Amino acid sequence: MKILVISDIHANLTALQAVLADAGKIDEAWCLGDLVGYGPDPNECIDLVRGLPNLKCVEGNHDAATLKHIDMNSFNPEARLALQWTEQQLRPDNHTWLDNLPERVVVDLVTLVHGSPRQPVWEYLLDTRTATLNFSFFDTPYCFVGHTHLPVLYYLAEENRMAKLIIPENSTQLALAPRTILNPGSVGQPRDRDPRAAYVVLDTDQWICEFHRVPYDIEAVQERMRDKDLPERHIQRLAIGW
Numbered sequence: 050m051k052i053l054v055i056s057d058i059h060a061n062l063t064a065l066q067a068v069l070a071d072a073g074k075i076d077e078a079w080c081l082g083d084l085v086g087y088g089p090d091p092n093e094c095i096d097l098v099r100g101l102p103n104l105k106c107v108e109g110n111h112d113a114a115t116l117k118h119i120d121m122n123s124f125n126p127e128a129r130l131a132l133q134w135t136e137q138q139l140r141p142d143n144h145t146w147l148d149n150l151p152e153r154v155v156v157d158l159v160t161l162v163h164g165s166p167r168q169p170v171w172e173y174l175l176d177t178r179t180a181t182l183n184f185s186f187f188d189t190p191y192c193f194v195g196h197t198h199l200p201v202l203y204y205l206a207e208e209n210r211m212a213k214l215i216i217p218e219n220s221t222q223l224a225l226a227p228r229t230i231l232n233p234g235s236v237g238q239p240r241d242r243d244p245r246a247a248y249v250v251l252d253t254d255q256w257i258c259e260f261h262r263v264p265y266d267i268e269a270v271q272e273r274m275r276d277k278d279l280p281e282r283h284i285q286r287l288a289i290g291w
């Protein structure tokens with residue numbers, strides 16, 4: 050089976066459309082949260098994700114804050130502005146749909162969460178020390194996370210049971226060995242200084258994953274953000290991939 054793994058779309062419809070076009074036909078889609086926040090197209094992105102085949106999706110911290118599951122004051126003032134704007138835009142059916150997203154989904158051999166298996170909505174897996182601790186918090190061979198907006202693989206080294214990391218190259222195929230934590234990067238707001246949208250395609254027949262980057266029309270998104278008076282800093286950062 051060919052599975053599309055995406056995360057952190059952040060209401061960027063143009064990036065999401067580019068990813069779906071680039072990925073081609075898929076059997077299933079796994080989405081690791083943060084469908085909204087920052088970007089100008091929250092309803093359009095939720096509509097598109099809801100229609101993906103055999104979708105599995107978890108809640109991110111921006112989704113949770115938009116629904117007031119967590120306090121918006123834990124975000125910086127600009128992110129909070131974008132969340133308040135998003136809250137006003139959400140159609141009732143999309144509000145209900147987001148509201149029903151679980152924090153954790155186990156599918157086949159994979160645990161899906163937004164942040165980390167230890168703290169599914171909030172924790173950032175940014176280093177090997179934090180990753181090492183988190184291997185105790187899931188039972189499946191694999192765990193897929195988003196939240197940092199940085200594509201990465203963490204695996205447990207046999208010799209000392211410490212996590213090591215691989216920063217994947219674009220379009221390289223990597224065999225997933227148990228146990229591994231994978232982050233596909235961000236569709237709508239990459240932060241690794243590469244502004245192209247990021248995603249992963251997973252082949253579950255052989256457990257091979259392929260990390261991809263795809264260019265999209267960033268200026269069109271920036272224009273829609275300006276039309277909607279979204280914070281200038283969020284508009285600028287799209288162009289530099291930060």
Ligand code: ZN
Nearest residue numbers: 057083111196
């Ligand atoms: Zn995010």
